[in-house]
Amino acid sequence: MHKILSIYTFIFLGSNLTGQLWLSKAATITIFSETPLENINAKTQNGSIALNERSGKVLVKMQIKSLNFPKKLMQEHFNENYMESDKYPMAEFDGEIQNLPSFSEQKTHELRVKGTMTIHGIKREVEIPISLTINKNKLIGQSKFKIKCVDYKIDIPKLVVKNIAEEIEVTILAELNQIKK
Amino acid sequence: MQLFKLIFLGGFFISTLSIMAQDEDLSKLLDSSITTDPHEPVIASFKTTRLINLTTIEQVKRGELDFRIAHRFGDIAGKSGGASTFFGFDNVSDIRFSFDYGILDRWQIGIGRSKGGGYGQTQVFDLNTKVKLMQQRKNGFPLAISLFGGLTFTTMESNSLASSITNFDRTSAHRFNYFGQLLFAKKINDQFSVIIAPTIIHRNLVSLGDNNIQFAIAAGARAKISKRVAIIADYYHLLNVSSFQKAIDHQMPIGLGLEIETGGHVFHALFSTNTGIMESQFLPNNTAKFTAGQVRLGFNISRIFTISNNK
Numbered sequence: 062m063h064k065i066l067s068i069y070t071f072i073f074l075g076s077n078l079t080g081q082l083w084l085s086k087a088a089t090i091t092i093f094s095e096t097p098l099e100n101i102n103a104k105t106q107n108g109s110i111a112l113n114e115r116s117g118k119v120l121v122k123m124q125i126k127s128l129n130f131p132k133k134l135m136q137e138h139f140n141e142n143y144m145e146s147d148k149y150p151m152a153e154f155d156g157e158i159q160n161l162p163s164f165s166e167q168k169t170h171e172l173r174v175k176g177t178m179t180i181h182g183i184k185r186e187v188e189i190p191i192s193l194t195i196n197k198n199k200l201i202g203q204s205k206f207k208i209k210c211v212d213y214k215i216d217i218p219k220l221v222v223k224n225i226a227e228e229i230e231v232t233i234l235a236e237l238n239q240i241k242k
Numbered sequence: 243m244q245l246f247k248l249i250f251l252g253g254f255f256i257s258t259l260s261i262m263a264q265d266e267d268l269s270k271l272l273d274s275s276i277t278t279d280p281h282e283p284v285i286a287s288f289k290t291t292r293l294i295n296l297t298t299i300e301q302v303k304r305g306e307l308d309f310r311i312a313h314r315f316g317d318i319a320g321k322s323g324g325a326s327t328f329f330g331f332d333n334v335s336d337i338r339f340s341f342d343y344g345i346l347d348r349w350q351i352g353i354g355r356s357k358g359g360g361y362g363q364t365q366v367f368d369l370n371t372k373v374k375l376m377q378q379r380k381n382g383f384p385l386a387i388s389l390f391g392g393l394t395f396t397t398m399e400s401n402s403l404a405s406s407i408t409n410f411d412r413t414s415a416h417r418f419n420y421f422g423q424l425l426f427a428k429k430i431n432d433q434f435s436v437i438i439a440p441t442i443i444h445r446n447l448v449s450l451g452d453n454n455i456q457f458a459i460a461a462g463a464r465a466k467i468s469k470r471v472a473i474i475a476d477y478y479h480l481l482n483v484s485s486f487q488k489a490i491d492h493q494m495p496i497g498l499g500l501e502i503e504t505g506g507h508v509f510h511a512l513f514s515t516n517t518g519i520m521e522s523q524f525l526p527n528n529t530a531k532f533t534a535g536q537v538r539l540g541f542n543i544s545r546i547f548t549i550s551n552n553k
Contacts, residue, residue: 081264082264082267082268082271084271084272084275086275086276109272109275109276110272111268111269111271111272111275112268113264113265113268115264116264116265118265118268120268120269120272122272122273122276124276124278126282131548132306132548133303133304133306133347134303134306134506134546134548137285137286138503138505140285140286141285141286142469142470142503147432150278216469218470218504240271
């Protein structure tokens, strides 16, 4: 009985003490849209992603102003007029992996993550696909999805509607490292 | 066995709690990984490099080219305005084409050509440059400070009359004028920005009783009324008004306009009292009198082209 209890205690409490949290401070996040007149592309390498392998919780945060555009005027307009990034400085995602894999299986898993996306101060329930490669001491996460400007109340004036696509493709690539407590 | 079940369930509960606690840790972990700049630069104090007459602290970014057309029509009312000239539309007071290029984010150079605003010199070329000295920052330096300066020269034919203001026979240096400004600007909030600019002008050739060197204070403001539309205004006050300027009843230049931004273009629909566009023209020589209806419509168009992409 004592043996069973101690094993049990070891498994449930002991295992909680070893790290199950994963973090990336330098996720690459790009946005891209194509229109007849002008391609819009921007990139940051300062995205933050955290993952709890036991609960399947995934958190993503990105500073809007960290997105770097090749066209600086576009960057200024993006921050000032479209994203209003002084008012809404962050884009966030707070979700849970629906088909949580066993992290002992070192291979690539195709996962669905359901949760709340917050952009431009607007919260929406979304599901995004993640391809997660589990290695011994790092995770490689990849994701590609589209967001609609209208869903997040990002106004595109009629005058420039041809210059700006109404859908923006978002790509995320991150290497997550285990956090030892 | 009963005890075992209890411990088992209790343990399960605790471990569930600990997973929830971990999710809280996860959130803290994420937040701690984000470093925000507490002194981030204040951007977009003004939408473009110029208000109506006054330049702003905004610059063309590195590798970008700003092509501008500025146009001033004739007097709306008064003796040369009214219905017979369709309220000034039939006349062109001044028109200027210019190219400004950003060598660095903090340094731009420009070249322009204007008709000349009816103040003696016409066919005016100009070279100018703007340097950003200080950047306004949140919780940091409270102002933006820039230096703007340049020269104009005329390619017009010299008037053979020795007393003429456009006789350049003695020296071609008389074709040159210079201007310099120190720009102090502040974006007060998301909607409102102001700028004050001590100004110096040097003209090599002036009329009898006029000053070669003149000082002025310029002030301007931009107030956004929607995301893409703003009201802009500026005013120049000449400090050392010469006896010649008193004799010709010199007037201070005033501009008021509507600024509309449409992505790569910025469009100004404006009223100005002065007829000229360049600093060394409208500041010392303006005689257009607001109260006599000598105010005009005008427009500025700015189009940005990206010449070289910078990463």
